[in-house]
Amino acid sequence: MFACVYAPSCEQATLLALASSFSPLVEDTAPGMVIFSIVGLGRLIGTPQEIAATVARRGAEAGIHGNLSISADPDTAMLAGRHFRGITLIPPGHEAERLGTLPVHVLPAEPELIETLDRWGIRTLAELAALPELGFIARFGDAGERILRLARGETHRSLRVMTPPESYQRRIELEHPQRLLEPLLFVISSLLNELMQGLSFNRVTLKLNDVPRTLEFPVPVRDAKVILKQLQFDLEAHPPQSAILSVEVQLNPTEARTLQHGLFIPQAPAPEKLQLTLARLTALLGEGNVGSPELLDTHRPDAFVMRAFSSDASASPTQPAAIRFAFRYYRPPIAAQVRVKAERPVSVNAQQILTAAGPWRASGDWWTTAPWDREEWDVELSNGGLYRVYHTAQRWFLEGMYD
Amino acid sequence: MEALPTGAISEIFGCVSSGKTLVLQELLASASARGEFCAVVDSRDAFDPLSASRAGVDLRRLLWVRAGHRMDHAFKAADMILHAGGFGVVVLDLCDVPLRDLNRIPLSYWYRFRLAVENTPTSLIVAGDRTLVKSCARVQIEVKRERLLWRGPVFEGIDFKIVPRKARIAMANQDLRMAG
Numbered sequence: 038m039f040a041c042v043y044a045p046s047c048e049q050a051t052l053l054a055l056a057s058s059f060s061p062l063v064e065d066t067a068p069g070m071v072i073f074s075i076v077g078l079g080r081l082i083g084t085p086q087e088i089a090a091t092v093a094r095r096g097a098e099a100g101i102h103g104n105l106s107i108s109a110d111p112d113t114a115m116l117a118g119r120h121f122r123g124i125t126l127i128p129p130g131h132e133a134e135r136l137g138t139l140p141v142h143v144l145p146a147e148p149e150l151i152e153t154l155d156r157w158g159i160r161t162l163a164e165l166a167a168l169p170e171l172g173f174i175a176r177f178g179d180a181g182e183r184i185l186r187l188a189r190g191e192t193h194r195s196l197r198v199m200t201p202p203e204s205y206q207r208r209i210e211l212e213h214p215q216r217l218l219e220p221l222l223f224v225i226s227s228l229l230n231e232l233m234q235g236l237s238f239n240r241v242t243l244k245l246n247d248v249p250r251t252l253e254f255p256v257p258v259r260d261a262k263v264i265l266k267q268l269q270f271d272l273e274a275h276p277p278q279s280a281i282l283s284v285e286v287q288l289n290p291t292e293a294r295t296l297q298h299g300l301f302i303p304q305a306p307a308p309e310k311l312q313l314t315l316a317r318l319t320a321l322l323g324e325g326n327v328g329s330p331e332l333l334d335t336h337r338p339d340a341f342v343m344r345a346f347s348s349d350a351s352a353s354p355t356q357p358a359a360i361r362f363a364f365r366y367y368r369p370p371i372a373a374q375v376r377v378k379a380e381r382p383v384s385v386n387a388q389q390i391l392t393a394a395g396p397w398r399a400s401g402d403w404w405t406t407a408p409w410d411r412e413e414w415d416v417e418l419s420n421g422g423l424y425r426v427y428h429t430a431q432r433w434f435l436e437g438m439y440d
Numbered sequence: 441m442e443a444l445p446t447g448a449i450s451e452i453f454g455c456v457s458s459g460k461t462l463v464l465q466e467l468l469a470s471a472s473a474r475g476e477f478c479a480v481v482d483s484r485d486a487f488d489p490l491s492a493s494r495a496g497v498d499l500r501r502l503l504w505v506r507a508g509h510r511m512d513h514a515f516k517a518a519d520m521i522l523h524a525g526g527f528g529v530v531v532l533d534l535c536d537v538p539l540r541d542l543n544r545i546p547l548s549y550w551y552r553f554r555l556a557v558e559n560t561p562t563s564l565i566v567a568g569d570r571t572l573v574k575s576c577a578r579v580q581i582e583v584k585r586e587r588l589l590w591r592g593p594v595f596e597g598i599d600f601k602i603v604p605r606k607a608r609i610a611m612a613n614q615d616l617r618m619a620g
Contacts, residue, residue: 304561305477306526314524318505318517326506330489330499341489343504348477348526350500362597363461363495365486365535394593415595422456423588423595437486439598440461440535 038075038085038129039111039196040092041118044103045069053199055096064111064196069103070118072111074196089124108132113190116143132190137163144184150177162188205232205288208244214280221245221281222269228286229261240289243268245281255347256308257291263309270320306348315346336401337409338436339366362439364425370434373426382414385426385435392417396428415439444579446528449554449564451573454583459600462495463583464531464567469496471563476528479503479521483514484536503527511541515549522556522564530557534568542572550576571605580606 040059042052049068056063056073063073075088082088085107093105106117106125113132117125120139127135139162141154159165166188174182186192207228215221225243237257241264243250252267294308306314318327328343329350376384383390393416400410411429413436418424423439444450444467454460468478469492478501480487485506493499505521507514511534518532534542554576557564566573571580582603589596 304526304528306524310524311526314520317520321516321520322505322507322513326508328504329502330487330504332489332493332499339488339490346503362459362595363465363491364488365461365484366488368485392588392590394590394595417588420456421585423598437488438457439595440457440459 038107038109039072039114040075040088041066041070041072041106041108041111041114042092042096042101042103043070043106043118044096044101047101047103051099051101055092055099055101058095059092062196062198065199066115066197070115072114072196075107085126089126093124108190110190110192111194111196112187112192116187119143127190133163133166133188136188136190137161137166141165141184141188144187146180146184150180150184203290205236205238205290206285207232208283208285210283211281214282216280218269218272218276221272221284222265224284225268225286226261226265228284229264229288232286232288233259233261233264235259236290237293238264238288239291241268242287242289244283244285244287245277246279246283247285248277250275254312255345255349256312257294258309258312259293260309263313266313267316270316274320308348311346311348336399338399339368364437365440366437367435370427370436373433373435375426375428375433382416382426382433385416385418385424385433388418388420390416390418444563444565446561446563447558448578449550449557449566449573449576450579450581451566451568451571451577452581452583453568453571454600455569455585457588457598458583458585459598460535460567460583461491462598462600463581463602464533464565465492465495465497467563467565468492468502468529468531471529472496472498472501474528477501477503477526478529478531479505479527480531480533481505481507481514481518481521482533483507483511484509484533486533486536511537511545515545518553518564519556522553522562525560525562527562529563529565531565531567534566534572536569542568542570545572547574547576550574577606579604 042055044052045068047069049065052071053063053065056071059078060073060075063071066072078088082091089105089107104118104122106114106121106127108114108117108127109129110132113127113136116136116139117127120143141160141162142151154165159168165185168185170185173185209224209228237259239257240251240253250271252271258264315327325343327346329346330341331344333340333342374386375382382393393414395414396412398412400408402408411427413425413427416424416426425436427434427436452460452463471478473496480502482505485508487504489499505517507517514532518530521527521530550573553564566577582605584601584603586599586601589599
């Protein structure tokens with residue numbers, strides 16, 4: 038048995054909520070109309086009349102004002118709900134009789150077919166239902182068979198059950214406030230294991246006491262342990278400010294990553310292992326100390342930013358310059374005691390300068406609030422090393438060593 | 441410069457301004473040219489991305505780990521990277537580390553690293569001012585400065601030579617070549 042609720046002025050979500058409160062088998066038939074199965078409600082509520090009364094009362098409480106029809110055939114219930122005001126109960130076997138008074142133009146058919154029926158003098162569903170089946174189908178084909186079945190209440194189709202949108206979200210309220218990390222991770226782990234079940238996700242949002250923290254992953258993750266470890270590092274780095282009363286985990290599903298390995302392709306770090314390793318390194322060394330350097334387009338020395346390292350980075354080969362030295366920085370630069378004679382440095386930190394090249398003057402960012410300018414010297418000291426010193430703001434600094 | 445042996449520890453050492461950093465960068469550039477990912481564990485935060493880029497290192501495929509003058513962090517980081525795997529060259533830069541800190545490095549660390557890289561396609565290169573790895577290194581190379589190259593008042597470069605201090609001749613199917 039099926040029930041149809043027709044309320045064109047009502048929100049579809051309200052209708053679906055009403056139907057879902059009675060049955061999990063709900064069809065989102067059309068705007069303003071839902072059909073749901075009432076099989077099994079006899080034991081809970083009673084006769085179809087009682088069921089209809091209950092549905093109507095609950096609908097009224099929800100502000101739904103429309104028509105309700107109950108029938109053994111969903112399409113019959115649909116037609117009755119759409120065209121009969123109030124509550125309509127159609128006992129099994131009486132569909133054609135009950136629908137008979139409806140005009141043929143209520144049927145979902147091509148206008149030409151309806152016009153043909155009208156010319157034949159067929160104006161009601163009862164008259165249509167009385168036509169010989171074989172001849173009608175031979176004349177009009179599948180469309181004719183469908184409207185004939187509708188008129189007789191014999192479609193006996195299955196509901197197109199609406200599947201609720203998947204929600205990858207779980208929440209648990211703790212009985213006692215939790216202050217320790219280990220038990221909290223145990224709770225989070227159980228939620229993750231329940232949600233993941235072999236699917237891939239690229240984002241996790243953890244809400245502790247409704248305070249969210251989100252982690253995104255550069256590659257889809259299928260292993261709950263990887264996500265749990267990342268969350269552990271995040272919780273250790275940014276611990277919650279109070280005892281935890283509720284835990285909610287929300288995952289964002291994504292398509293799994295497929296890889297075609299090649300025989301001659303150089304090895305690369307496995308993405309899942311790399312994620313974990315980078316998280317561990319960041320937890321050990323701090324943000325900004327792990328990554329790939331990217332040079333900035335400026336003349337300012339030692340200008341770079343740290344970017345996230347990824348094993349997906351495509352190769353960007355650079356043509357090596359014809360150079361015969363490399364540089365090692367002292368970070369931060371070391372304040373130096375430089376003795377100057379005739380405007381040339383002669384010693385650095387009491388070490389005699391054997392050879393000095395310079396000054397090389399450089400400046401920049403003068404249009405910003407942080408301009409810089411300096412005078413650089415390459416100096417060879419008595420210890421055999423070749424260093425770069427620079428003079429700025431009345432002070433000398435040892436910037437690094439050529440090696 | 442050709443590659444050092446994979447699945448083993450190689451050691452590069454030299455005095456100040458000997459050219460060892462240039463040798464390291466050329467090794468990283470060779471790995472970049474082969475399409476490999478590299479990692480630099482920088483114990484003294486001395487790595488210069490600009491000179492590395494000029495040497496031909498692909499910075500996008502370089503993982504730079506700045507240990508912030510903490511030796512223990514540098515070793516932990518190197519251990520994590522070696523166990524993660526997937527890198528063609530891993531450089532543990534211990535240049536300019538004070539001698540008292542170097543003397544505190546337990547020998548067991550090197551055995552652990554040697555085990556970690558064994559039978560992997562990763563080359564672990566340890567760079568320093570002096571030899572550290574001892575018997576755990578399959579190859580030891582000293583970079584010796586011949587002279588500094590000056591063209592008038594301009595510093596042009598370092599003329600150096602590479603002296604193998606220990607180089608076990610590998611079996612026929614392994615790759616071991618050095619050039620100076």
